[in-house]
Amino acid sequence: MTTAKLNIVPFVSVDRMMKLVLAVGVERFLTELAGYIEDDFRRWELFDKTPRIASHSHDGVIELMPTSDGQLYGFKYVNGHPKNMRQGLQTVTAFGVLADVGSGYPMLLTEMTILTALRTAATSAVVARHLAPRGARTMAIIGNGAQSEFQAIAFKALTGVDRLRLYDIDRSASLKCARNLAGMGFDITICETGQEAVEGAEIITTVTADKQSATILTDNMVGSGVHINAVGGDCPGKTELHKDILLRSDIFVEFPPQTRIEGEIQQLESDHPVTELWQVIAGKTQGRRDAKQITLFDSVGFAIEDFSALRYVRDQLQATGLYEELDLLADPDEPRDLFGMLLRAAMQPAA
Amino acid sequence: MTTAKLNIVPFVSVDRMMKLVLAVGVERFLTELAGYIEDDFRRWELFDKTPRIASHSHDGVIELMPTSDGQLYGFKYVNGHPKNMRQGLQTVTAFGVLADVGSGYPMLLTEMTILTALRTAATSAVVARHLAPRGARTMAIIGNGAQSEFQAIAFKALTGVDRLRLYDIDRSASLKCARNLAGMGFDITICETGQEAVEGAEIITTVTADKQSATILTDNMVGSGVHINAVGGDCPGKTELHKDILLRSDIFVEFPPQTRIEGEIQQLESDHPVTELWQVIAGKTQGRRDAKQITLFDSVGFAIEDFSALRYVRDQLQATGLYEELDLLADPDEPRDLFGMLLRAAMQPAA
Numbered sequence: 256m257t258t259a260k261l262n263i264v265p266f267v268s269v270d271r272m273m274k275l276v277l278a279v280g281v282e283r284f285l286t287e288l289a290g291y292i293e294d295d296f297r298r299w300e301l302f303d304k305t306p307r308i309a310s311h312s313h314d315g316v317i318e319l320m321p322t323s324d325g326q327l328y329g330f331k332y333v334n335g336h337p338k339n340m341r342q343g344l345q346t347v348t349a350f351g352v353l354a355d356v357g358s359g360y361p362m363l364l365t366e367m368t369i370l371t372a373l374r375t376a377a378t379s380a381v382v383a384r385h386l387a388p389r390g391a392r393t394m395a396i397i398g399n400g401a402q403s404e405f406q407a408i409a410f411k412a413l414t415g416v417d418r419l420r421l422y423d424i425d426r427s428a429s430l431k432c433a434r435n436l437a438g439m440g441f442d443i444t445i446c447e448t449g450q451e452a453v454e455g456a457e458i459i460t461t462v463t464a465d466k467q468s469a470t471i472l473t474d475n476m477v478g479s480g481v482h483i484n485a486v487g488g489d490c491p492g493k494t495e496l497h498k499d500i501l502l503r504s505d506i507f508v509e510f511p512p513q514t515r516i517e518g519e520i521q522q523l524e525s526d527h528p529v530t531e532l533w534q535v536i537a538g539k540t541q542g543r544r545d546a547k548q549i550t551l552f553d554s555v556g557f558a559i560e561d562f563s564a565l566r567y568v569r570d571q572l573q574a575t576g577l578y579e580e581l582d583l584l585a586d587p588d589e590p591r592d593l594f595g596m597l598l599r600a601a602m603q604p605a606a
Numbered sequence: 607m608t609t610a611k612l613n614i615v616p617f618v619s620v621d622r623m624m625k626l627v628l629a630v631g632v633e634r635f636l637t638e639l640a641g642y643i644e645d646d647f648r649r650w651e652l653f654d655k656t657p658r659i660a661s662h663s664h665d666g667v668i669e670l671m672p673t674s675d676g677q678l679y680g681f682k683y684v685n686g687h688p689k690n691m692r693q694g695l696q697t698v699t700a701f702g703v704l705a706d707v708g709s710g711y712p713m714l715l716t717e718m719t720i721l722t723a724l725r726t727a728a729t730s731a732v733v734a735r736h737l738a739p740r741g742a743r744t745m746a747i748i749g750n751g752a753q754s755e756f757q758a759i760a761f762k763a764l765t766g767v768d769r770l771r772l773y774d775i776d777r778s779a780s781l782k783c784a785r786n787l788a789g790m791g792f793d794i795t796i797c798e799t800g801q802e803a804v805e806g807a808e809i810i811t812t813v814t815a816d817k818q819s820a821t822i823l824t825d826n827m828v829g830s831g832v833h834i835n836a837v838g839g840d841c842p843g844k845t846e847l848h849k850d851i852l853l854r855s856d857i858f859v860e861f862p863p864q865t866r867i868e869g870e871i872q873q874l875e876s877d878h879p880v881t882e883l884w885q886v887i888a889g890k891t892q893g894r895r896d897a898k899q900i901t902l903f904d905s906v907g908f909a910i911e912d913f914s915a916l917r918y919v920r921d922q923l924q925a926t927g928l929y930e931e932l933d934l935l936a937d938p939d940e941p942r943d944l945f946g947m948l949l950r951a952a953m954q955p956a957a
Contacts, residue, residue, distance in 0.1 A: 261695065262620055268933035269613055273951040281948070308659055310674050312707045317679050319670050323661050328668050332681075332703065334710020340941050344612065344709055348935045352683065356663045358695055359685025368936035372944055401938075404945035428942060435945050582619035584699045585719035587752075590691050591779055591815075593723055594755035594786050597632070600624040 262586040265578040267365035267568060275568070275577045276369065282412040285405075289377040289413055291563040296381070299533030301325060302559050306513055314338050322558040328354045329562040331367055337464075346464065347371070353565040363569045364581060367561065374564040375556055376405035378509075379484045380413035383458060385535050385542030386507060386550040387482040391457035392418050397449050397471050398463030398487055399423040399432040406460050406486070407436055414458075418442045422452035423463075450476055461495045462486040474499035479547040485519050486554045496551075498522045504551035507532050507542075509560075518553040529553075613937040616929040618716035618919060626919070626928045627720065633763040636756075640728040640764055642914040647732070650884030652676060653910050657864055665689050673909040679705045680913040682718055688815075697815065698722070704916040714920045715932060718912065725915040726907055727756035729860075730835045731764035734809060736886050736893030737858060737901040738833040742808035743769050748800050748822050749814035749838055750774040750783040757811050757837070758787055765809075769793045773803035774814075801827055812846045813837040825850035830898040836870050837905045847902075849873045855902035858883050858893075860911075869904040880904075 267275065276284050295302070303323040310317045315336030322329060333349040340346055349367035354360060383391075394416045396403050400423070410416035419441050421429040429445045436443060446452040453459055453476050461471045464487065474497050477483065483504065487495045496519050506529045508514040515525055532552075534540040543550055572578050587596035618626065627635050646653070654674040661668045666687030673680055684700040691697055700718035705711060734742075745767045747754050751774070761767035770792050772780040780796045787794060797803040804810055804827050812822045815838065828834065828851050838846045847870050857880045859865040866876055883903075885891040894901055923929050938947035 266932070269936045270933050270951070273948050276948060277952050303661060305659065305661075308656065308670070308672060310654055310656075310672060310679055310707075312674075312676065314708055315710050317674075317705060317707070317710050319659070319672060319681060321659060321661060321670060323663075323668075325663065328661055330670060330683075332705075332712070334705070336708075336710045339709055342709070343941075344711065345936065345938075345941055348711060350712070350934055354668060354683075354685070356661075356668070357665055357687075358690055358693070359666050359668050359687045360695065360699060361683070361701070366934055366936060369944065369948065400942040401944040431940075431943055431946065435943070435949060581617070582621050583701055583717055585620045585696065585717060587696075589782075590694070590696055591751040592782055592786070593720065593752040595782065597624050597627060597720065598786060600621070601628050 262582050262584045263580045264361045264583040265363050265572055266581040267363070267578050269366045269369065271577045271579065272366050272369050275571060275575055276373070278575055278577065279571065281408055285373060285377050285380070285409045286412045288373060288564060288567045289381045291567045292374065292378055292381050292560055293536055295559050295563045296533045296536040298324070299537070299559065304510060307558065320558040320561060322562050323356060324562070326356055327566065328356050329565045331558065331561040333367070333371070351561055351565055353569055361583065363565060364583070365565065365568055370564050370568065371561070372402055372405045374560045375402060375486065375554070376409035378560050379406055379460070379486060379552065379554060380409035381536070382507065382532055382552045383410060383414050383482060383484060386552060387414060388457050388480050388543065388546060391482070392416055393420065393456045394458040394460055395420040395422070395452040395456035396460045396462065397422050397452055398461060399428040400462070400464050402462045402486060403432045404435045406462060407441065408439065410458070411441065416458065420444045420446055420452045420456055422446040422449050453477070456481070458482045458484060460484040460486060463495055469495055470497045471495040472500055473497045477549060479549060481549055483549065483551045484554065485551060491516055491521060494519050494522055501551065504549040505530065506551045506553055507535065508553050509555060509557040513557060514553055514555050517555045520553055613933050613935045614931045615712045615934040616714050616923055617932040618714070618929050620717045620720065622928045622930065623717050623720050626922060626926055627724070629926055629928065630922065632759055636724060636728050636731070636760045637763045639724060639915060639918045640732045642918045643725065643729055643911055644732050644887055646910050646914045647884045647887040649675070650888070650910065655861060658909065671909040671912060673913050674707060675913070677707055678917065679707050680916045682909065682912040684722070702912055702916055704920055712934065714916060715934070716916065716919055721915050721919065722912070723753055723756045725911045726753060726837065726905070727760035729911050730757055730811070730837060730903065730905060731760035732887070733858065733883055733903045734761060734765050734833060734835060737903060738765060739808050739831050739894065739897060742833070743767055744771065744807050745769070745809040745811055746771040746773070746803040746807035747811045747813065748773050748803055749812060750779040751813070751815050753813045753837060754783045755786045757813060758792065759790065761809070762792065767809065771795045771797055771803045771807055773797040773800050804828070807832070809833045809835060811835040811837060814846055820846055821848045822846040823851055824848045828900060830900060832900055834900065834902045835905065836902060842867055842872060845870050845873055852902065855900040856881065857902045857904055858886065859904050860906060860908040864908060865904055865906050868906040871904055
């Protein structure tokens with residue numbers, strides 16, 4: 256147990272998560288988190304890999320994403336409701352729990368809206384280290400919403416990207432992204448079209464929020480040797496790339512059964528060859544083979560990355576103290592006497 | 607939304623749950639909760655019924671139990687670790703979340719260890735109203751652990767049981783149960799054997815904690831006309847009743863696909879006839895038909911009962927104020943500017 260008080264579960268609120276990221280530093284947080292993600296990709300085979308459990312409704316989806324490495328158990332609650340934006344609500348909110356497999360006791364409850372943005376960006380950068388062309392410094396980011404700055408900083412910290420070419424159908428989003436990244440060592444160009452954004456880019460990150468199938472990248476926009484980091488397409492019916500790009504690319508995925516439903520490759524036959532990233536990261540197969548190859552990371556986000564993020568946050572608690580104590584678990588003096596605990600509570604003076 | 611502050615989710619801690627139960631009164635809480643459970647049994651057909659998602663390990667199991675009625679979504683996290691008791695930990699701990707299907711936003715986070723004990727007892731009493739012999743006043747309770755007092759009080763409040771015959775292999779558990787129930791209007795007899803406990807009982811509640819298959823009731827102990835409320839057997843390999851009793855009984859279950867795996871009926875053929883309780887409660891089929899029939903509620907606990915309990919607790923929040931405000935959801939001023947929210951947090955004076 257992480258605590259002597261058996262009823263207590265450490266809780267990282269949104270406020271504490273922001274303070275934690277700032278205390279550690281965004282670049283260092285992303286770099287260290289990437290290390291946890293790489294570690295878990297390397298031992299991918301021992302994880303319990305359940306597909307996410309989705310509850311679909313007219314306006315969106317609520318999902319539970321559990322996994323376990325046999326020692327720890329984690330799950331994330333996450334919703335996706337595109338209509339929320341119009342009502343001033345977040346499209347996606349998330350929280351998660353890490354628990355001890357041996358006792359079943361939760362060890363951490365944390366916000367995961369911010370944490371998911373960080374783990375998604377860290378995962379993209381981990382993958383790019385294996386797939387992007389050697390020495391790549393220029394990245395196009397198409398879609399400059401909530402995820403864009405995290406992607407930029409993760410790529411800078413982990414791969415050395417320092418030139419950004421930004422494009423969004425809403426120019427104010429690009430301006431917001433550039434403003435947020437000012438003074439962090441990027442050379443930033445705001446572009447008028449997606450075509451302009453990809454000019455000279457060795458890495459193309461697509462991270463738009465369109466719900467429907469869109470064609471953010473057409474075939475003629477993608478030259479040889481490029482690495483595509485396709486983050487935005489992540490549910491059935493939501494894709495960003497033209498099918499012809501997929502057919503020219505070597506495609507790398509997190510967990511094929513999930514990516515075939517949710518990723519860009521939902522546009523392809525169900526037996527189209529893909530490479531599992533864990534095999535690249537564990538050194539069992541090659542990532543980028545040559546300078547002309549187009550590589551594509553068809554990112555959808557998998558429970559094991561959330562698990563890595565939960566582990567990382569848990570490991571920061573002691574040193575930073577950035578958590579609250581949540582009275583979540585009933586702990587009667589005598590385990591069989593739950594009712595007696597209730598009776599004794601009645602005797603306590605009012606707080 | 608239940609709150610104007612979009613980042614806030616109401617949280618009912620263990621302490622607040624005890625205060626809530628005491629403020630409402632245990633009998634009234636169980637009675638009102640039973641009403642919510644009956645309402646949800648009546649509209650059983652419209653629920654999304656996913657089997658629980660279990661993560662098994664050497665020492666126990668961690669489960670997520672989600673369900674939805676199309677308007678609200680609920681899930682419970684619950685563990686089962688028989689070894690915990692030896693380390694001074696609870697065998698079972700639980701917490702749960704209620705969320706708005708329309709926005710995907712969580713509306714309530716609550717402890718559910720105490721709440722599960724209450725909903726299990728309330729469900730047993732709701733079922734007994736349809737199955738127990740008319741005018742039954744005497745109940746045997748075999749197994750006098752954490753659930754026993756809740757069962758006794760629920761049956762008193764909802765069915766009029768006021769004579770208890772207690773038996774436990776550990777006599778101190780029976781003494782604890784009798785002591786906790788003192789002054790609540792029960793005539794209590796502590797018995798030396800299970801055989802003695804069932805003498806004259808019109809209702810037999812079995813609620814032992816044995817992990818293995820046990821035979822708490824043998825065939826000769828069960829006379830005609832009795833209602834058996836079998837609560838303790840609730841996972842594969844854990845049963846309480848001799849198979850011959852099952853063969854003489856009319857068996858009522860919550861959700862057949864789950865009960866056939868977890869309940870007493872795991873001892874029977876997979877096509878052995880059972881009656882779904884929602885059909886009895888909704889008036890679509892008969893409960894008890896005659897005075898000689900042996901009825902058996904093979905209780906395992908289903909997600910919809912937790913959903914009813916979450917709804918009930920949510921409806922008590924405003925009037926009682928017995929909750930805390932949890933800063934769980936990121937709420938940037940501009941939904942696309944999650945990173946900007948982080949930057950602005952850095953400008954805030956230290957709290």
